[in-house]
Amino acid sequence: MDPLHVGKYGAYIVPAYGISVVVLIGLVIQTLLAARAARRRAEGDKEREP
Amino acid sequence: MSFVATLTAGLSNPARFMGVSRWLAPAFGVVAAVSILAGLWTGFSAPDDYQQGATVRIMFIHVPAAIMSMTAYACLAGTSFFGLVFRHALADAAAKAAAPLGAAFTALALVTGSLWGRPMWGTWWVWDARLTSELVLLLLYLGYMALYAALDDEQKAARAAAILALVGVVNLPIIHFSVVWWNSLHQGETIFAAGGSKASAVYLLPLGLMFLGYFSLFAALWLVRTRTEVWRRKAAAQALRAAR
Numbered sequence: 001m002d003p004l005h006v007g008k009y010g011a012y013i014v015p016a017y018g019i020s021v022v023v024l025i026g027l028v029i030q031t032l033l034a035a036r037a038a039r040r041r042a043e044g045d046k047e048r049e050p
Numbered sequence: 051m052s053f054v055a056t057l058t059a060g061l062s063n064p065a066r067f068m069g070v071s072r073w074l075a076p077a078f079g080v081v082a083a084v085s086i087l088a089g090l091w092t093g094f095s096a097p098d099d100y101q102q103g104a105t106v107r108i109m110f111i112h113v114p115a116a117i118m119s120m121t122a123y124a125c126l127a128g129t130s131f132f133g134l135v136f137r138h139a140l141a142d143a144a145a146k147a148a149a150p151l152g153a154a155f156t157a158l159a160l161v162t163g164s165l166w167g168r169p170m171w172g173t174w175w176v177w178d179a180r181l182t183s184e185l186v187l188l189l190l191y192l193g194y195m196a197l198y199a200a201l202d203d204e205q206k207a208a209r210a211a212a213i214l215a216l217v218g219v220v221n222l223p224i225i226h227f228s229v230v231w232w233n234s235l236h237q238g239e240t241i242f243a244a245g246g247s248k249a250s251a252v253y254l255l256p257l258g259l260m261f262l263g264y265f266s267l268f269a270a271l272w273l274v275r276t277r278t279e280v281w282r283r284k285a286a287a288q289a290l291r292a293a294r
Contacts, residue, residue, distance in 0.1 A: 004094055005094060005098070005104060006104045006107065007098070007103065007104045008103075008104075009103060009104045009105045009169055010104075012105060012108065012165045012166065012168060012169050013104060013105065013107050013108055013165075015165055016108045016111060016112070016161070016162045016165040016166070017107075017111060019158070019161055019162070020111045020115070020158055020162060023154055023157070023158055024154075024158075024267065027150075027151065027154055027271060028267075028271065031271050031274050031275055031278070032274065034275070034278050035274050035275070035277060035278040035281070038278045038279075038281035038282045038285065039277075039278075039281050041281065041282070041285035042281035042282070042284040042285040042288070044288065
């Protein structure tokens with residue numbers, strides 16, 4: 001079974017893509033959460049703070 | 051006035067920036083998602099390279115990350131220049147917002163390059179001019195963020211960090227031309243080679259899609275992070291007024 005066609009180099013290709021996906025999705029989540037928190041603080045809506 | 055000049059003039063006004071970036075950021079986000087998914091699909095459908103085998107697929111994420119590491123630094127330095135010379139608060143905010151993104155792309159370029167180098171070169175790392183100058187770029191990003199965080203006075207922090215960012219610009223041509231100026235284990239210019247790309251045509255589509263995706267992702271995140279910085283400063287100013 002080699003659905004990604006990575007052959008014998010899977011041990012290098014899979015971590016490369018895995019790390020990239022984790023870092024980029026992590027950046028997106030962190031950016032959106034920080035934006036939401038900053039917007040709430042700027043609008044003075046303290047009640048909805050997590 | 052050209053489109054770029056109009057956009058620049060519009061974005062330099064904080065109120066207009068918040069209005070434009072409100073729809074521009076999600077638009078870049080959609081382009082990023084579609085391009086990256088299409089890039090992954092075409093990348094994993096592409097045939098193995100006759101020399102690199104399947105590891106050529108690492109190039110589809112390594113090359114865009116490496117290009118974005120330098121593009122983000124150019125954005126950081128450009129906005130730092132405007133912040134330093136024109137004392138533009140929005141430019142300072144944009145510079146500060148670009149640094150973590152650039153650091154992330156640089157780290158990804160180094161890690162994915164290392165994961166490609168092990169099977170192809172037989173080593174995870176060499177103190178090669180291209181690799182070393184890219185590592186210096188990561189240290190510049192980390193130094194910029196550390197300097198910004200180390201000073202309590204935000205204006206002084208922005209000024210000091212901007213000077214560091216501008217000094218670091220000298221590293222960009224070093225990275226780009228390192229494979230020309232010195233004998234290097236890293237392959238020479240491929241995508242932007244004089245006389246046209248040396249990459250096989252079958253790999254240009256996934257590379258182009260992934261680059262478009264990475265660039266759009268950076269643009270979307272940069273806009274959102276700059277908006278965050280504007281909100282954070284607004285909240286800090288409100289807190290200061292309330293305390294008086």
